[in-house]
Amino acid sequence: MDYKTIKQDGRVQEEIKRSRFICSVKRVTSEQEAREFIAAIKKEHYRATHNCSAFIVGEKAQIKRSSDDGEPSGTAGVPILTVLEKQDLTNICVVVTRYFGGIKLGAGGLIRAYAGSASLALKELGLVQVKEQVGLLLSLSYSQYQELANFLKQENLEEHEPEFTDKVTCSLFVNPDQEEALKANLIDFFQGKVDFSSQGRRRVELDLP
Numbered sequence: 001m002d003y004k005t006i007k008q009d010g011r012v013q014e015e016i017k018r019s020r021f022i023c024s025v026k027r028v029t030s031e032q033e034a035r036e037f038i039a040a041i042k043k044e045h046y047r048a049t050h051n052c053s054a055f056i057v058g059e060k061a062q063i064k065r066s067s068d069d070g071e072p073s074g075t076a077g078v079p080i081l082t083v084l085e086k087q088d089l090t091n092i093c094v095v096v097t098r099y100f101g102g103i104k105l106g107a108g109g110l111i112r113a114y115a116g117s118a119s120l121a122l123k124e125l126g127l128v129q130v131k132e133q134v135g136l137l138l139s140l141s142y143s144q145y146q147e148l149a150n151f152l153k154q155e156n157l158e159e160h161e162p163e164f165t166d167k168v169t170c171s172l173f174v175n176p177d178q179e180e181a182l183k184a185n186l187i188d189f190f191q192g193k194v195d196f197s198s199q200g201r202r203r204v205e206l207d208l209p
Contacts, residue, residue: 001059005091007126007207014120016113018101019049023121026093028055031063034093038067041095049100052076052114055093056084071098075110083118087127094118128205133173135160135199136182140168144190151189155182171199 006027013022024041028034034055042051054066054077064085066077080094096117105113140148145168152159152172162170174182186194 002129002131003059003061003090004088004127004129004208006089006122007128007205010121010125012117012121012124014117015101016116017103017105017109019103019105019113020099020101021113021117022097022099023117024095024097025121025125027091028057028093029091031055031057031065034065037093038095041097045097047099048097050076050098051095052080052098053093053095054078054081054084054118056081056090058090061085061088061090071110071114072107075107076114079111079115080118083115083122087122089122089127094121127208129208131204131206132176132201133204134176134179134201135171135173136179136186136196137169137171137199138186139195139197140170142168144168144194145170147190151186154189155185173202173204176201 006025009026011022011024013020015021022045026037028037034057038051038053045051050069050071052067052069052071055064057063064081066081068074068076076096080096084092084094096114148159157172157174159170159172162168172182183196186196
């Protein structure tokens with residue numbers, strides 16, 4: 001199952017009308033992990049006016065929770081959650097900490113501030129597509145390995161973990177629905193004289209623009 005999530009954990013802060021908003025983001029894999037992260041942020045920022053949060057968990061984004069933590073209902077947790085939903089993200093927890101600066105923002109201002117804080121953090125920390133791929137382990141002669149560069153360019157692929165002994169072994173990874181085509185193309189390119197074996201599945205993370 002492919003899904004999108006945050007590239008790296010981190011935090012981003014900004015000031016809006018004298019209030020300080022600190023957005024902390026973490027990749028999580030369970031509701032318990034998300035709640036533990038929220039508790040840790042609340043403990044760290046126990047003097048803060050609010051620690052509002054939202055998280056989505058599950059490869060099908062089946063678990064969604066949000067909290068306004070004392071802000072007017074619907075002005076903090078839901079706007080943060082909506083930002084995550086619009087980006088189709090999952091396995092992510094966001095806590096926006098607010099230190100009140102003395103100027104009230106009003107309901108609309110709060111919604112913009114909390115949603116904006118989450119959006120800024122996602123932009124700064126980056127997003128990735130997590131994909132499942134299948135691997136083929138190739139066993140090539142040195143002359144075949146020299147030809148492999150042309151095949152990789154043709155198929156827009158990269159080799160992984162090459163090892164050089166009496167032969168050259170390396171791995172190629174593609175999406176599961178591309179495996180049979182890759183096998184056929186390898187056989188065609190090397191005119192049937194190529195050895196490869198299945199290498200199972202792995203998870204890869206591809207940066208998103």
